[in-house]
Amino acid sequence: METNSSDVDASYKEEKDDSVTRDDRSELSDGSSSRIDVRALAMNLQPVKTVADVEEVLKDFGDLPLPVYSSVIRGFGKDKKLDSAFTLVEWLRVKRDSGGSLEGPNLYIYNSLLGVIKQSGQYELVDKVMKDMATDSIVPNVVTYNTLMAIYIEQGLAKKALDVLAEIQDKGLVPSAVSYSTALLAYRRLEDGEGALRLFVERREEYQKGELTKDPGEDWENEIVKLETFAVRICYQAKKWWAALEVYEDLLDKGPKPNNLSYELIVSHFNILLTAARKKGIWRWGVRLLNKMQDKGLKPGSREWNAVLVACSKASETSAAVQIFRRMVEEGEKPTIVSYGALLSALEKGKMYDEALRVWEHMCKVGIKPNLYAYTILVSVYIGQGQQEKVDEVIREMVSCGVEPTVVTFNAIISGCAKKSMGSAAFEWFHRMKVQNITPNEITYEMLIEALANDAKPRLAYEMYLRAYNEGLRLSAKAYDAVIQSARYYGASIDTTVLGPRPLELRKKTQTRKILSKFCELADVPRRDKPFDAKELYPS
Template identity: 60%
Template structure:
């Protein structure tokens, strides 16, 4: 442990240098053996801005003392006492996500007068006594280290017997140092030594309030809280009345114990005892609300304090506080406490978003809103889906009240919007970056592109081609270059919706924007052309695809097989099947279903039945779609008996055919006079639900994308977005 070293300077002054336990000052003391002269201090006080600081007392060594009184140590003693309170009551070393909770709110008074000095030092008065001055040197650091080894009061007496009469400030410094090093046993032994010395000197030398406050500070530092009650009882027995410093230390102890409510009760006791709370007292109370995570309590406490301050009930001129400065510090501390509580609410497992929003509103009403830094840190604390409303509010506040905002914060908001499936809101944040700044970076681009892809995928899945087109247009408007993935999503949506014209135009725009079409692009376009029965255009697209070296996949081959089936060119259908086998592309039921469906739609039931047998030869099992399409084709082509046999086979294979196939068999048998055993068909299947209407699907998309349902109606001119923009320029 590094303790206090007292050594004489060239001017016969003791020098008290910087202490390891955070005592930061120099003071000059002239030592004599018989007579002590008072040194008039010329000192200044400075404190840390971030943490409740320790006073730096600078005494002018050029002032030659005329008389000496032990009371000249009062400024030093008072500074040490206030520092002990600072350490124990106003500095909180715990943190939330690595951020300090401390605040600087304690100012030092001017040096106290002789009356105060006598009270602090037990009434030891100076005496004018001529004599020879003998220099003495006390190495307090070494003394403290040696005292640590003492196990009993007798051991300490042995160590101190040759040290003479040491000032009480030396003992208090050592006690506080013991507390800092968590040597509470040594502090208590030293206290017992002082009590024994009181008996030996008939009370002329005894522990005073300063010593007891230091001992309480050691209790707080060493976390030996069980000793607090014993010490307070001893003070009462000795007739030592606690002061504000004592109560502030008690508040700090309760805070360390996690008993914020008891710390607040001490503040009430300060008022009841007739004392004037210091700025430290109020900061301790705010810290208690912070520990209890009661942001509303902290805010209401400050509002009440502010009202009393404005009425002049707090901040009297004779209390030694610079209340104008302390008021500002307490206001800032209140903002910080509320911010930290809101942050704790956000990182808790419970959904306390409504509490955060309410406290933000209450702080606005109180006229002490959090600053940009606090708002941005709160944004970072929002990580869950249920934080969406909070992060939206925080982002809006920053944009409205400040000219700048961190890009990383904007990116975090975009990310959280996407996580909460509020992709359209995320796009609006990106628009703000483009319009208001800061300039988006690669992270912004990647985040917003991922959101676009999610929306485009939803549009593709639901066949909502209009919103797919609108999303592409918005991307281009905002300087985002759609890739093949984005273009393909819209092409597939157009294909699913049988929007042939839209698919052709989107394909053209894709090429014009320098994006090379993939096999998915060609497949979607071929499907749209096939559904629009634009077979010649589809054949030209196929030839172009092969010419540019895009290798067809199973889906593209299937579309072409369906097209050639519709054209009745079964030779080309056979060639496609052979080519697929040669290239190692697996034949599936999907390809055969496309051929059989093409035959059924074009009244070629015999060809459909032939391909049904060919798929059986290829060991490809037909599914419900295969049977239903074939049964309907045979029933329409006056082949009710064959349709009946296929239905019975499917039923026996455990396939669940639709009621439409069942009705087709029954109607065909009755129409064409076929005799069938209806019992073999089984019960009539229930009617399948009708296909979801496009309007319902569109409403689902509105909800998914968080878009207003009153948005501008789609204009088909939006399909030609690129040409329209170029023509207008």
Template identity: 60%
Template structure:
């Protein structure tokens, strides 16, 4: 990155603003300089800079490489405005408080098109240029000279270009070398340095290699990414008796970091005090960047705390030109940025890093460095896996504690993540905060939290945990969430599975009172509950009401009604239902016939059950294990052991695996009625299935899914009427 330097020719002092090219640290240095002639280097890298009087700031705008060299006469009230030297900060480093002076001519580097981007308070800089007076020199077409050097590859080619040219100052060469690095022309840069080395050994010439030339070459190597030449350059510095300065170490540190040698870069930082070199703000920034590359947030915080203690104790920051009062706050911002980037990098990896992130956040609190709300929110967006819910909740709490606004999209993301991690109640807490503290939840917030309730209600429905279903409905209404038919149906089905007829009736009534239109699933669940409670007349009324409301029955509803009429022995109506199903396009299935056969078996009608079994076969419906088991039990109990035996044998031949209960029914009926059978055909008695306490198991499974304790407060049946009693 080029830098702006003012070199006065007649005034007693000049301002030299410079900034480390890698980590954007800046400082001001004032020193005395006197010269009568000047050279101009117009070297545009695609950067525009803004210089202000109070603070040195640079703003990169566009980028294109254009190199021009030409001597100029700096007239008073020049239309070009202030004359700035464009050079790297590394060349202007002061050693022991003094500026290194060389036997070459001084020079001015001016960006001719800079003036239009300066602030109005640049007048003092212009006044300094006015005091510089006039500078005289011969004109040389340095643009053509630079273009010729741009393509050289050997020192001999450089000599061919420069042998008859006027001697230029080393600053021009150092800037040219860096320009070659920007343009990936490292061979040209190496050739120019080799030519300078030859000239330095020429007794006629006045050129001698210095640390600025080598720093420029190292910078070119870094820009070009040709790190194999680093050792050669360092060896050349030793052989030439040139001692590295702080910028040399800074450049080497950055090269090591680019090579993935971060630990060696940190060793270089520790080596500087041993060489009696004082690390600059750029040195500290580079070291912090090494910790960033190592993803060592803890090491970065420790390093920063040591630096802050030294700064507060006055051990560093005593060099006025380094402007530590301006630079140290930037280091504080940088360490926050590093910790944020490290945590984000941890989150995108597959390893579980919850503990490390929470510890790093705690260490940041102890160090009194706090990320901004925006950084916290960006970290929340990086939380995408189930195990990240702990981190996301911690970040959410920190944002809330900042007494600042929080993005609604971030809150929605956390609600989604909590659901993914099955932390439903934590998600509900976020939603409650939106209602109480803001921002106001939107449709996405509503849909997310309702989807979480649906998952829990579905789990309760599948396991018949109807009490939790009721509580979930009550919780939804308590939080201002209106259950839809889907939620009501889940609770109705759970009540039906648990044979809780009265609960199903009350939930159905609440559903209607809340203005939610029942669906065929709602009616089917209620019919099933009434059928299990043997409330056949009430079931018939519900059926008629469903037809009246224009809701077409589905297979489940038809099957339940067939089972109800079977239990009543009204087989003519059962037959009508089957015909109506076919005419309505709802084909009966094995489940429909199993319901009829089961109803016959429970009511001691074995012969009728066998007739429906035969009818099922005529309609090309294949019986399953349930069909055979229920029919065998019905025939065995109806005094038909031989027929039961034949059906059992047929089921075995079809590859079906019947239960122990069916086997025992055949054997028991045979003994009771004195029938003769071949036990070898029946085979061995099937093993008994282990009896499971299904209700307890289902409740445990639900508690695990719902993230609720196994032992909760006893269910009060009044909870079924919660919505009704609240209104009174």
């Protein structure tokens, strides 16, 4: 690209932020018919060590326009040639002081030099540049201060960067969009969501009053949306979920209209909270978050609905899971295999076996392909009904569909047998599992021992405990006690010394309050809230 000197001067005057760059391959006019290859000139000047070296390179060029030197210095920044940049600036000062026609370094030269310092990371030289500017009676502009803010942030001095923003305003200068976005970056480093929110709200109010339209070079309508997106992201990172939501709501009410990225960020905030509720099984909060989304005009997708469904299933809240699934369908969201899996699990836990089978049939009818988890729930349903022959059919179907049963599948079957005191059936499934080269784990043995002990098979329960012990597995105190108590009850003679010491009792994870407190801390909501109303499950 070629530009003449008037083009350079026009662009030179604008320089609205520290990120302004020009094509280093540009050829700039020196005021005559000749053209200057700035990139080549910068390459020739890179090795310079002294003012004399610069003079040697430039002796045949005459007095070039200052924008040429500014462009060269910015080029040095890309290659981190800070010494070359300082040497060139010093040469300009020498030429000025010698009484030649060439002006010394001006504001734009010094701003370019600060940019090189920022890129090279040698921040200790900032004070020298600022002193040189003062010596040359050059008053910093907004670009200067923007660069200083960015340098302070790079140094981990975010608070000092915010002080610079205040200094810009104190000196009567008008901060640019870059000033505010850099300040937001400082708030992000400080994890100060409230500070970021405050800065954005103030800028938005100024925009609405028409106070941010003084500079024709700034597209404030677009810049406000960018600041809003950044502020929302900072609130998200600082876990100020509701503050971010308030920003979004205000933009809907007062403008400018939030962009798609803001919408996606807000939805992602809810996803974080819903995922936390799902993992911790705090289903009531999941329902409330879902309702909150809809209240604010945000459309939950399958991911959000599934998070609440899984939370309900984890908490064995069958009725709640059914209601949420129904709402999901009525809202036009197509259930996925995860949706059906969570609903099936909730129905199985609630011993609503017939309903679970109807859901299964419907799922297959609408073309949802079952996965391992869904098949595992199905075998649990059939075991719960006492239909062992159906369990056989499911296992065969799984294999024919390329879904291989795992230890989890067999554990579900053996666990179901244990609940119904079907010791012989449990042992048969244990044997089949070994035949299929599926290695049993602690849960397998514990469920098997429970089934055998409850089905008047104390000797076999004892042998299974010994086998697990010899395989290096460490079973729970519950399994140990089941063996001892079954042997005593049925009068079986066993050698308890070979069982090893009784395992330590593991504390039950009944830390509901602690879990809820952690969630409330994450979600930035009060620990004590209004009692859950059943109407929240299905608001009209």
